[in-house]
Amino acid sequence: MSFSNYKSSRLAALPETLDPAEYDTSPETRRAQAERLAVRARLKREYLLQYNDPNRRGLIENPALLRWTYARTTNVYPNFRPTPKNSLMGALFGIGPLIFLKKLSISLQTKLAGP
Structure with a gap:
């Protein structure tokens, strides 16, 4: 070459x-x-x-x-391979929506119940 x-x-x-x-x-x-x-x-x-x-x-x-x-x-x-980032993302996307929906349902129930 x-x-x-x-x-x-x-x-x-x-x-x-x-x-x-x-x-x-x-x-x-x-x-x-x-x-x-x-x-x-x-x-x-x-x-x-x-x-x-x-x-x-x-x-x-x-x-x-x-x-x-x-x-x-x-x-x-x-x-x-489990890493800290994988664990955090799993917790965030696995448990995070459940916590968000629970808080949302509680806030809606308190609004509907009235003062």
Whole structure:
């Protein structure tokens, strides 16, 4: 890769976008990328064959989508980290409206009851 337009400077470092280590990857990295690309292409072809099948009945199950959905909905607690902010927001939005509605109902009852 040539860097003909870029001249290095004593005052500025080489930008990350021009770093040769970013683009000159090792053969192992290129091989791993090619394997991932082959797996992705195989899965895409399999999905498209199922999608375009004229005799298809029912839904097409995508295992990656099922795993993602499981991780986002059912499996929340292993991925949840309680923090002070989470606790405060939970108390504010969970208990806060109940307290507000109770105060509102009490004030309305006192107004309706009269002096």
